[in-house]
Amino acid sequence: MVGPEITTRDIVAVDIGGTHARFAIASIKNDGTVGLSEPVTLKTEAFASFETAWGAFRAQMGGDLPRDVAMAVAGRVNPDIIRFTNNPWIIRPPLIEEKLGCNRHLIVNDFEAVAHAAARASSDEFVHLTGPDQDLPDTGTISVVGPGTGLGVAYFWRKAGDDYRVQATEGGHGDFAPLDAIEDAILARLRKQLTRVSNERVVSGPAIVDIYHALAALEGRAVHELDDVAVWSAGVSGGENGRDSLASAAVDRFCLALGSVAGDIALTQGANGVVIAGGLGYRIRDTLLSSGFAERFKAKGRFASLMATMPVKLISHPQPGLFGAAAAFSQKYFEDL
Incomplete structure (x- = not known):
């Protein structure tokens, strides 16, 4: 018996963040398979607008591009105008097809x-972190948590087979709940700066600085003013001056807080599996595996036994934004592929 004919459509996939814009040609098959060409990465500060960056990518590709576009953007997807927090670009969705010369486009949050x-x-393309060492469930809700510049939270819900639906959320802005005296001290430090302390004020890349200084204050230590890149570098890989024990302790504390928050989100969303995403998570994967992340994830009192049944994975795909934008396009336009 002969199955349905496999057809392929090429589209342009774009992933726009604060610092970089990434472009690739995505090949989408009507069986749901998505493949990516080698990405082209451009610095946003080097281009006056998205349109000029698009022109540079088009020139690199020989001047001819597929006529469909899927875009992931680091910001709120508004119908009339999209602004970015960390770069000056503005995108006007109603003008995209005219400006880029494309037939169809899809824009999703990064x-x-x-x-x-x-x-x-x-x-x-997953690294196992805790829970049963098995694939993610074929049905039900999977929470997705991504520490980066902020704290991204979403989930997808699977029916039987390959059918799924994604829901973006603002779950990273839930209230931070300390579990011990050290986290009480971290919260107290942040409360001096903020009226309300959300999870992403503790579980995000920039938050490592406040964790670092809170630990220093507990020990009565004077420390140099470091930015988040320097603290992460010193805590994970040793930095220029070798491994910093206080920075290392801050990274360990970050992993504990991430475990707690990921567990809270899984409970709130009714999940039966969890994915940790983002470049920061992948960078500290070895530390996550050796830290108290797993214990904190499961430390939910009467629900500890339930938490122990959830597989928790770290996605290791090198370009999840590009891949995901193409996958979203595939889902929306599946009947036309």
Whole structure:
């Protein structure tokens, strides 16, 4: 018996963040398979607008591009105008097809794209963190949590087979709940600066600085003013001056808080599996595995036994934003592929 004919459509996939814009040609098959060409990465500060960056990519590709576009953007997807927090570009969705010369386009939030990537990634594109060492469940809700510049939170819900739906959320802005005296001290430090302390004020890349200084204050130590890049470098890889024990302790504390928050989100969303996403998570994967992340994830009192049944994975796909944008396009326009 002969199965349905496999057809392929090429589209342009774009992932726009604060610092970089990434472009690739995505090949989408009508069986749901998504492949990516080698990405082209451009610095946003080097281009006056998205349109000029698009022109540079088009020139690198020989001047001819596919006529469909899928875009992941680090910001709120508004119908009339999209602004970015960390770069001056402005995108006007109603003008995209005219400006880029494309037939169809789809724009999704960057973390929504990551959730699509998590839903479509193969089993060998995950690192097991805790819970049963098995594939993510075929049905039910999978929470997706991504510490980066902020704290991205989404989920996808699977029916039987390959059918799934993604829901972006603002779950990273839930209230931070300390579990011990050290986290009480971290919260107290942040409360001097903020009226309300959300999870992403503790579980995000920039938050490592406040964790670092809170630990220093507990020990009565005077420390140099370091930015988040320097603290992460000193805590994970040793930095220029070798491994910093206080920075290392800050990274360990970050991992504990991430475990707690990921567990809270899984409970709130009714999940039966969790994916940790983002470049920061992948960078500290070895530390996550050796830290108290797993114990904190499961430390939910009467629900500890339930938490122990959830597989928790770290997605290792090198370009989840591009892959996820293409996957979202594939889902929306599946009947036309």
